[in-house]
Amino acid sequence: MNWARDRSLVVTASPHIRQRDSTPYIMWNVVGSLVPIVIAATWFFGVSALLVIAAAVAGALATERTFGKGGTIADGSAVITGVLLGLTLPAGMPIWMAFIGSVFAIGFGKLIFGGLGFNIFNPALLGRAFLQAAFPVAITTWPTAGGSWLTLKGDNFALPLMSPRINDAITSATPLGLMKFEHKTTPLWDLMMGTTGGSLGETAGLLILLCGAWLAFRGFLNWRIPVAILGTVGVFGSMLHAVDPARYGSGLFMVFSGGVILGSVFMATDMVTAPVTNTGRWIFGVGIGLLVVIIRVWGGLPEGVMYAILLMNALVPFINRATQPTPFGVQKMKAAA
Amino acid sequence: MENLAWIFVSSALVNNFTLVLFLGLCAFLGITNSIATALRLGLANLFVLVLTAGSVSLLNYFILESAPFLRIIAFIVVIASLVQIVEMVIKKLSPVLFRELGIYLPLITTNCAILALAIFQTNRNYTFVEGQVFALGAGGGLILALTLMASIREKLQFADVPAIAKGTALVLIIAGSLSLAFMGFAGLMSGA
Amino acid sequence: MSADTTGPVTATGEVPAEQKPQSWRLLVTLGGAGALAGLLIFLAYDWTRPRIEEYRSQLLRSAIEEVLHAPKRTDTLYLERGALTATPSPAVDRAKLERIYKGYSSDGRVLGYAISTSEAGFADQIGLIFGYDPAQRKFLGVKILSSKETPGLGDKIEKPAFVDQFAGRLAPLVGVKSKALAGDANAVVMITGATISSRTVIREMNNAVQRWQPLLDKVGEGGR
Amino acid sequence: MPDSLLSVLILGGVGLAFAIMIAVAHSRLRVWEDPRIDVVAGMLPGVNCGACGLPGCRGFAEKAVAGEIQPSKCNVLTDDGIGAIAGYLGVEAGDADRRIARLLCAGGSNVSVRRAEYRGLQTCAAASTVAGGGKGCAWGCLGMGDCAVACEFDAIHMNEFGLPVVDAVKCTACGDCVDACPKNLFEILPLNQRLLVQCRSFLGGDGILTECAVGCTACGKCVLDAPPGVVSIASGVAVVDPAAAFDCDDSAIRRCPTGAIVWLGDTKSTAMFEQREVLLQREIA
Amino acid sequence: MEQMHGAAPVTSQTPAGPSGGPTAYQDLLKGLWKDNPVLVQLLGLCPTLAVTNSVMNSVTMGVATLFVLVFSSLFVSALRKLIPNEVRISTYVLIIATFVTIADMALEALVPTTHKALGAFIALIVVNCIILGRQEAFAAKNSIGRSVLDALGMGAGFTVTLLIMGVVRETLGSGTILGASVFGPNFEPWVIMVLPPGGFLTLGGVLLVLGWSRERDIAREKKRAAAPPQNVQVSGMRSGPARVA
Amino acid sequence: MRLLRRSGFAHGVHPPELKELTARVPIKRMPYPDEVILPLRQHAGAPAKLVVKKGDQVLRGDVIAAAAGFVSAPVHASASGRVAQISLWPHPDGSMSEAVRIVVDRFSPQVARPRMVPHWEKLTPQEIVAAVQNGGVVGLGGAAFPTHVKLAPPADMPVETIILNGAECEPYLTTDHRIMVEYPQRVQLGARIMLRALNAKRVVIGIERNKPDAIEALRATLPTDIDVSVLPLTVKYPQGAEKMLIKAVTGRQVPSGKLPVSLGVVVQNVGSAASIGEIFETGMPLLERIVTVSGPGVRKPANLIVPVGTKVGDLLEMCGGVTDDAEEILFGGPMMGVAQSNLDTPIVKGTTGVVVLTSSQVPAARSYPCIHCGRCLDACPMMLNPSLLGDLARTGRYAEMEKEHLMDCMLCGSCSYVCPSNIPLAQLFQASRTALRRVKAGAA
Numbered sequence A: 001m002n003w004a005r006d007r008s009l010v011v012t013a014s015p016h017i018r019q020r021d022s023t024p025y026i027m028w029n030v031v032g033s034l035v036p037i038v039i040a041a042t043w044f045f046g047v048s049a050l051l052v053i054a055a056a057v058a059g060a061l062a063t064e065r066t067f068g069k070g071g072t073i074a075d076g077s078a079v080i081t082g083v084l085l086g087l088t089l090p091a092g093m094p095i096w097m098a099f100i101g102s103v104f105a106i107g108f109g110k111l112i113f114g115g116l117g118f119n120i121f122n123p124a125l126l127g128r129a130f131l132q133a134a135f136p137v138a139i140t141t142w143p144t145a146g147g148s149w150l151t152l153k154g155d156n157f158a159l160p161l162m163s164p165r166i167n168d169a170i171t172s173a174t175p176l177g178l179m180k181f182e183h184k185t186t187p188l189w190d191l192m193m194g195t196t197g198g199s200l201g202e203t204a205g206l207l208i209l210l211c212g213a214w215l216a217f218r219g220f221l222n223w224r225i226p227v228a229i230l231g232t233v234g235v236f237g238s239m240l241h242a243v244d245p246a247r248y249g250s251g252l253f254m255v256f257s258g259g260v261i262l263g264s265v266f267m268a269t270d271m272v273t274a275p276v277t278n279t280g281r282w283i284f285g286v287g288i289g290l291l292v293v294i295i296r297v298w299g300g301l302p303e304g305v306m307y308a309i310l311l312m313n314a315l316v317p318f319i320n321r322a323t324q325p326t327p328f329g330v331q332k333m334k335a336a337a
Numbered sequence B: 001m002e003n004l005a006w007i008f009v010s011s012a013l014v015n016n017f018t019l020v021l022f023l024g025l026c027a028f029l030g031i032t033n034s035i036a037t038a039l040r041l042g043l044a045n046l047f048v049l050v051l052t053a054g055s056v057s058l059l060n061y062f063i064l065e066s067a068p069f070l071r072i073i074a075f076i077v078v079i080a081s082l083v084q085i086v087e088m089v090i091k092k093l094s095p096v097l098f099r100e101l102g103i104y105l106p107l108i109t110t111n112c113a114i115l116a117l118a119i120f121q122t123n124r125n126y127t128f129v130e131g132q133v134f135a136l137g138a139g140g141g142l143i144l145a146l147t148l149m150a151s152i153r154e155k156l157q158f159a160d161v162p163a164i165a166k167g168t169a170l171v172l173i174i175a176g177s178l179s180l181a182f183m184g185f186a187g188l189m190s191g192a
Numbered sequence C: 001m002s003a004d005t006t007g008p009v010t011a012t013g014e015v016p017a018e019q020k021p022q023s024w025r026l027l028v029t030l031g032g033a034g035a036l037a038g039l040l041i042f043l044a045y046d047w048t049r050p051r052i053e054e055y056r057s058q059l060l061r062s063a064i065e066e067v068l069h070a071p072k073r074t075d076t077l078y079l080e081r082g083a084l085t086a087t088p089s090p091a092v093d094r095a096k097l098e099r100i101y102k103g104y105s106s107d108g109r110v111l112g113y114a115i116s117t118s119e120a121g122f123a124d125q126i127g128l129i130f131g132y133d134p135a136q137r138k139f140l141g142v143k144i145l146s147s148k149e150t151p152g153l154g155d156k157i158e159k160p161a162f163v164d165q166f167a168g169r170l171a172p173l174v175g176v177k178s179k180a181l182a183g184d185a186n187a188v189v190m191i192t193g194a195t196i197s198s199r200t201v202i203r204e205m206n207n208a209v210q211r212w213q214p215l216l217d218k219v220g221e222g223g224r
Numbered sequence D: 001m002p003d004s005l006l007s008v009l010i011l012g013g014v015g016l017a018f019a020i021m022i023a024v025a026h027s028r029l030r031v032w033e034d035p036r037i038d039v040v041a042g043m044l045p046g047v048n049c050g051a052c053g054l055p056g057c058r059g060f061a062e063k064a065v066a067g068e069i070q071p072s073k074c075n076v077l078t079d080d081g082i083g084a085i086a087g088y089l090g091v092e093a094g095d096a097d098r099r100i101a102r103l104l105c106a107g108g109s110n111v112s113v114r115r116a117e118y119r120g121l122q123t124c125a126a127a128s129t130v131a132g133g134g135k136g137c138a139w140g141c142l143g144m145g146d147c148a149v150a151c152e153f154d155a156i157h158m159n160e161f162g163l164p165v166v167d168a169v170k171c172t173a174c175g176d177c178v179d180a181c182p183k184n185l186f187e188i189l190p191l192n193q194r195l196l197v198q199c200r201s202f203l204g205g206d207g208i209l210t211e212c213a214v215g216c217t218a219c220g221k222c223v224l225d226a227p228p229g230v231v232s233i234a235s236g237v238a239v240v241d242p243a244a245a246f247d248c249d250d251s252a253i254r255r256c257p258t259g260a261i262v263w264l265g266d267t268k269s270t271a272m273f274e275q276r277e278v279l280l281q282r283e284i285a
Numbered sequence E: 001m002e003q004m005h006g007a008a009p010v011t012s013q014t015p016a017g018p019s020g021g022p023t024a025y026q027d028l029l030k031g032l033w034k035d036n037p038v039l040v041q042l043l044g045l046c047p048t049l050a051v052t053n054s055v056m057n058s059v060t061m062g063v064a065t066l067f068v069l070v071f072s073s074l075f076v077s078a079l080r081k082l083i084p085n086e087v088r089i090s091t092y093v094l095i096i097a098t099f100v101t102i103a104d105m106a107l108e109a110l111v112p113t114t115h116k117a118l119g120a121f122i123a124l125i126v127v128n129c130i131i132l133g134r135q136e137a138f139a140a141k142n143s144i145g146r147s148v149l150d151a152l153g154m155g156a157g158f159t160v161t162l163l164i165m166g167v168v169r170e171t172l173g174s175g176t177i178l179g180a181s182v183f184g185p186n187f188e189p190w191v192i193m194v195l196p197p198g199g200f201l202t203l204g205g206v207l208l209v210l211g212w213s214r215e216r217d218i219a220r221e222k223k224r225a226a227a228p229p230q231n232v233q234v235s236g237m238r239s240g241p242a243r244v245a
Numbered sequence F: 001m002r003l004l005r006r007s008g009f010a011h012g013v014h015p016p017e018l019k020e021l022t023a024r025v026p027i028k029r030m031p032y033p034d035e036v037i038l039p040l041r042q043h044a045g046a047p048a049k050l051v052v053k054k055g056d057q058v059l060r061g062d063v064i065a066a067a068a069g070f071v072s073a074p075v076h077a078s079a080s081g082r083v084a085q086i087s088l089w090p091h092p093d094g095s096m097s098e099a100v101r102i103v104v105d106r107f108s109p110q111v112a113r114p115r116m117v118p119h120w121e122k123l124t125p126q127e128i129v130a131a132v133q134n135g136g137v138v139g140l141g142g143a144a145f146p147t148h149v150k151l152a153p154p155a156d157m158p159v160e161t162i163i164l165n166g167a168e169c170e171p172y173l174t175t176d177h178r179i180m181v182e183y184p185q186r187v188q189l190g191a192r193i194m195l196r197a198l199n200a201k202r203v204v205i206g207i208e209r210n211k212p213d214a215i216e217a218l219r220a221t222l223p224t225d226i227d228v229s230v231l232p233l234t235v236k237y238p239q240g241a242e243k244m245l246i247k248a249v250t251g252r253q254v255p256s257g258k259l260p261v262s263l264g265v266v267v268q269n270v271g272s273a274a275s276i277g278e279i280f281e282t283g284m285p286l287l288e289r290i291v292t293v294s295g296p297g298v299r300k301p302a303n304l305i306v307p308v309g310t311k312v313g314d315l316l317e318m319c320g321g322v323t324d325d326a327e328e329i330l331f332g333g334p335m336m337g338v339a340q341s342n343l344d345t346p347i348v349k350g351t352t353g354v355v356v357l358t359s360s361q362v363p364a365a366r367s368y369p370c371i372h373c374g375r376c377l378d379a380c381p382m383m384l385n386p387s388l389l390g391d392l393a394r395t396g397r398y399a400e401m402e403k404e405h406l407m408d409c410m411l412c413g414s415c416s417y418v419c420p421s422n423i424p425l426a427q428l429f430q431a432s433r434t435a436l437r438r439v440k441a442g443a444a
């Protein structure tokens, strides 16, 4: 036998072949699909967008590296957290706040649970919820899109721990704020194309849907969740609109305004914090959709996607339990017995 | 009617006793290892809350009017006796129910949520009906918080939690996260 | 854990018998403790009562003074069977009646009324008292008595920048977001980032006016 | 001062009512439980290891108070603790036949070979599903420490040759390692049994020596040297009979060609370590 | 209420002092750190989280609790021989509630604004597990002197913990300590620290720091024990010479 | 086929087929090796009882170990020679197992003792079953369950349908494929005999659609007097698993914890059927089997007739040896095959193939925590929740795993195959089952 003498036989467990997708591969693909959205954000909000996102990513990576198990940066999940957190912030956010937000996101949202895979809440959203509760004014100061590429959209370079200077002239209300407090709608086309106020990544609805479709096609995200969320928001919104068109925006307005699309495509689909079963995913999506509309319509805040997803995240262990699949050959037995 | 609805939503979600008002934390942090236990404890709590609200309404109306300074002591005594009576009655009437709920009843005496309910109810001059709705909402909120925490902790048994965070630190941080998420309910039904 | 085993342990060989509690001892202990507690509490109450009541009435008085701009004298009007009266029938307990306060200037002119109200805001009920002149439908001032709104945001409704706007505004109030409209006689500029709290204050005052205006009108007709 | 009187009356009354209720409750509803159970439960270690075969420490306390079990049956308690409980209850402590987990393999990485490189999950349970973990000896220790992880008392540590070493002081003989080891290499034995065959290879004969230098070849010399009945050969490996071995001397190990049978130097120490030292010296020589 | 037996088993027996009996010094000091009621025994968490959004509130609450604890302990240990076992807890509750009521009224008379900020939590001292726990575990079994010392220690430990929480939360949440600015006028307060989540997160953070120092100590201890460093996970990979037949 | 629904089965995975290497390579006979190793345990059930001793001279086809009871099978000498050693020997399952080593006579003509060819048409079902057992036939599909046991169901469980398993869903393997292409008659004969032994109504031969030539060959030889049909199956792993196949053919699910006979179905591998056919054609017991030797690590992949007991090293030698980067040797396909640590391990009756993988193919050992992507749930043909089971296994909660139907898992490996975090789920489950058994035994 010509077995090379210097080489040891290797033994591994079956199966001995694996399909190609690995966890880092999936994560980096998601990062890739976020690139167009980052570019769009830069297009609308100029260099401020890049600054905020970069600060968030830097915070995420620094935390992962300092407190993580080691070597976990390469799996790409921290980058996603950073980019997504950045995309949910307004362009004028001081970068020190963005940095702190993602330190919290990774530290308290992920590593404290044991790192990738074990967290209960979506880290990026937890980071944003932290920022929203910590700096409620800064995070609801929405600069208008457009203007010169190089002008900052706010006091991005405010000194760490110090208040940003707020320039009222370049801020505007978001479509949802206008709707909630002044009962004014924004043209749908503007919403789809992203030429409205809002957080960096949420404005260009169509582009996000496109990126999401690509990811779903490659099997990296589960299409059921966004479909359930968008469907529920659309239907529930339309129903309310039918009741009182002056008070409530149309279903499409509901879907395309605010963070619903970004949240449903990129955040509710984070598999770590979403149910594992398909039935569970439908329930999860519908739950988020209902909560979004409830918070928007009856709550104190103009936007509720973040809270809706976090609340449903908390319910995921429950949903998973309730939607356990029935094993092959088990139902038959029960029927017979 | 709207007022009742607001009282309910406010006490269950917006001003959730556990996650927003920090009441009943001992049980929340201590007895949420399994969903079944948490649910039972929550139900026992709800039961005692409703009874307390009722008795406090009566107490306020008949006795404390004339001696408001005896409030705290009267409430705590009422709660303690109530819990004992309930325990005995359940034991007599339904041993099965007692086995399910009974062991949690004594814990409730030292649960500050109950006393707080009595005090809030009094400070806000709730009527009997409002008091009942308030108790239902508060109890519902407790059940919600307890079971959510329990289901999360069941899942966390699989997690590779770093040694420094094991135990109460992690539970507190989860509670903080839940509390953050519950901020989404702020202003719910305030009519703005 | 071995510490547990080294603790004080009484070596009792025999099985302790079940003891029946002696009922009279229980009764005496608890009854006695209760009586003692009652006494102690009462003593403390008696000692603190003047200061507490002083403080409470001081609080109310200063609030009324603030919203009615230092009246010379105030009357309390009670709401009894759908009408306001300064002298409710002695049969009912005054403490249970709703009331508003009527303020007079040094020359005996009626300055206006101080009305308190409370409604749900962003976090919880916002309680406030405001001064109001029903004849001119004009607000005289407002003071927030209780609120749990977010520190740094909603609690700005207690700050002068917000509260001071109300003096001189006419009912019904309208909340506006931009300072440009601030000149309007009905307009109150809301606080950025605390729209809901601001709105609640405005709405509360409008609702209260709506409720009390007819009653006050009657008082005005008969009583002035 | 009517208010003061009222206050005294109300609270006195409430106290009375409360007392009556409790008195009634006590006479009607209370289930009596021997208070000594709580005391004994408090004196037990409270680790609920189950090594005593009872459901938790409280179960042990109940039995102990009822006189159905001797305090020394708790393997975790120190001698002082056993004495304290026995003294409290006024019963015999019982003879402390302390037991300990012993590893029946000495094939560390220094003396045994690996036939193939196992790649994958580094646990013995997982590795043993794949070609027996790739180790030359199919019965030997895989060295990935499932037993050390399973031990709740921190009594097992892996030594530098990938063999678990049992800390005789910490080991409570709870049996978790016995359950954990996929190769069945642990056995709970009396602490005072000093003769031990540290090999589970059933191969028999010198064939095993190509896989492991300290394997038992079933040559039978120990059977001859030991007092009759202490050692026997069964299915290709020597076994010691614990019932017969507790008072024998170390004659059995003298002529063992591989050192598979060992004499534990001191019942309290971790003897396997020393044994390996001896063996290495022998190999070098 | 029998559960209280189990509430503080750790401290029910006092470690013996050098002279055989525990020293007064130990009775007093154990509550501050070693058996800190909040950080170690995890008792009385509700007030620890609820009222610590400013230093003033924390201190007031701590002192009020200390007051109740000391006087309850005093009475309970003085009366411990007289109280029948069956109504033990009820009597304790009565005693505690009395002092809570007194504290409540005294605070309202002396510091009305802080009293208002603390809201119902002064009244809730009644159900603070620390107090009942100390009565059961200590005052009911020990002399008056020792009980008072113990109560002082535990109360101080509670107050110190509240103070830590209060300082952290007020500094970050309002940029002040006792109302005095720390970072200057331009500081952007972290509103979350004075909101409910901030309470949970701050205590979680404090426990994390404790956990970290504990783990570090354990690691040092291990190093000192000089056992051959063994990585269980890796040891399996060390393969001997592979042989192929 | 008329009455049968064809609904396939849910979930499953699509690994690359990789059968091109040998799919068209005709079966060849391999020369006798120098020695053969015959373990006494080559089948499920009781190990066979030794009837020879060291030094005995045996002829090809002689019984060297007899069946030990009904659920057992005899072992025959696969070559003439001398019994040189009886001892523990490495077994394909990784353990050491009692085996007989026969040194093959160099110049022996390898003829068997003359024996009578039984005429199956004259035999009663019982006699057929006995003849099959005496022939040493065991399931050649991998599990090596004694075939005759499945031909003798309990009286209260009549068998209606016999399914011949020609799915061969494992990548690389072409054993059954070549048998169906080259020996269709023998398969048909086996089917006929089984039909008679079981007094069943019909035989369905299930073949994955990626083997059109096999479907063609069997269709061309279909008998007309009995109900035998060929059913093309979706190409999907694990189509060949018994329960999945039954679901695909009959549309019914074998109840959890029950055997297929409870549905009146028996599944036999096509190779097993061909072996039965061979017994009644030539009178020879199962002495050799067809083995696919494939994979990128093999120089000359082939389908070979291999004497049972041939050492894998010798077999690989026959196929031109292995490449320089060969790293891992599997018995069976890459999905369920078992890695071997010893080149002396013998080919046994249940060895369907030998696959040699190279270093570039051996999967990376690094695994990540479960990210709860749910792919394993979508892959598991048994509709289990491997993600949860994996978590439970990692934390050693075996009793809970049992409640989550650990025992229903057939260790097909679909979940491990799809897991992006590369968690060795199936391996965990296998280890957990052993541990569970150990804990239970300890408790008892």
Ligand SMILES: Cc1cc2nc3c(=O)[nH]c(=O)nc-3n(C[C@H](O)[C@H](O)[C@H](O)COP(=O)(O)O)c2cc1C
Binding pocket: A132, A133, A134, A136, A140, A177, A181, A300, A301, A302, B183, C122, C123, C149, C150, C151, C153, C154, C155, C191, C192, C193, C194, C195, C196, C197, C198, E191
């Ligand atoms: C942590 C936090 C606290 C808040 N507190 C208040 C509050 O006290 N009062 C209020 O009206 N809105 C509060 N809000 C609501 C938001 O600031 C909301 O966006 C705002 O009311 C809308 O006003 P705008 O249209 O001026 O942005 C809070 C929001 C957050 C996240």
Ligand SMILES: Cc1cc2nc3c(=O)[nH]c(=O)nc-3n(C[C@H](O)[C@H](O)[C@H](O)COP(=O)(O)O)c2cc1C
Binding pocket: F044, F139, F141, F142, F143, F144, F145, F149, F150, F151, F152, F153, F154, F241, F242, F243, F259, F260, F261, F266, F267
């Ligand atoms: C009557 C009868 C009894 C059987 N008994 C068993 C048995 O006890 N255990 C077993 O594993 N298989 C038994 N089988 C065979 C199984 O049905 C199945 O074919 C065998 O487990 C191999 O399947 P596999 O390769 O898919 O694992 C029996 C079959 C029949 C017809």
Ligand SMILES: Cc1cc2nc3c(=O)[nH]c(=O)nc-3n(C[C@H](O)[C@H](O)[C@H](O)COP(=O)(O)O)c2cc1C
Binding pocket: F138, F139, F140, F141, F142, F143, F144, F145, F147, F165, F166, F167, F168, F169, F170, F176, F238, F239, F240, F241, F242, F243, F267, F268, F269, F270, F272, F273, F336, F410, F411, F412
């Ligand atoms: C995952 C899995 C895949 C299988 N694939 C096949 C297969 O492709 N061909 C086959 O004949 N048996 C396969 N089997 C074995 C069958 O389940 C069953 O045991 C066999 O068809 C029964 O026939 P036998 O006893 O004649 O081997 C597979 C089993 C499992 C668990």
Ligand SMILES: Cc1cc2nc3c(=O)[nH]c(=O)nc-3n(C[C@H](O)[C@H](O)[C@H](O)CO)c2cc1C
Binding pocket: A026, A027, A030, A077, A078, A080, A081, A082, A084, A110, A115, A116, A117, A118, A119, A122, A123, A124, A125, A220, A221, A266, A267, A268, A269, A270, A271, A272, A273
């Ligand atoms: C489709 C998809 C969506 C993701 N969405 C998020 C997200 O919203 N927030 C986040 O922090 N990480 C997200 N991640 C990354 C990763 O799952 C996350 O960091 C884990 O929650 C960390 O355990 C996403 C990953 C994928 C594949």
Ligand code: SF4
Binding pocket: D103, D124, D140, D141, D142, D143, D144, D145, D146, D147, D148, D164, D180, D181, D182, D183, D184, D185, D186
């Ligand atoms: S004794 Fe057993 S469990 Fe322990 S390392 Fe060795 S093989 Fe693993």
Ligand code: SF4
Binding pocket: D104, D105, D106, D107, D108, D112, D137, D138, D139, D140, D141, D198, D199, D200, D201, D208, D212, D213, D214, D215, D216
């Ligand atoms: S031969 Fe014996 S000592 Fe050596 S590895 Fe095998 S079982 Fe262990």
Ligand code: SF4
Binding pocket: F379, F380, F381, F382, F383, F384, F386, F408, F409, F410, F411, F412, F413, F414, F415, F416, F425, F426, F429
């Ligand atoms: S190995 Fe088991 S759990 Fe995994 S897919 Fe196959 S049957 Fe399902």
Ligand code: SF4
Binding pocket: A276, F369, F370, F371, F372, F373, F374, F375, F376, F377, F386, F387, F390, F415, F418, F419, F420, F421, F422, F423, F425
């Ligand atoms: S496929 Fe792997 S990562 Fe995905 S849920 Fe299953 S075990 Fe977890």
Ligand code: FES
Binding pocket: B022, B023, B024, B025, B026, B027, B110, B111, B112, B113, E043, E044, E045, E046, E047, E127, E128, E129
């Ligand atoms: S202090 Fe609130 S429940 Fe214990």
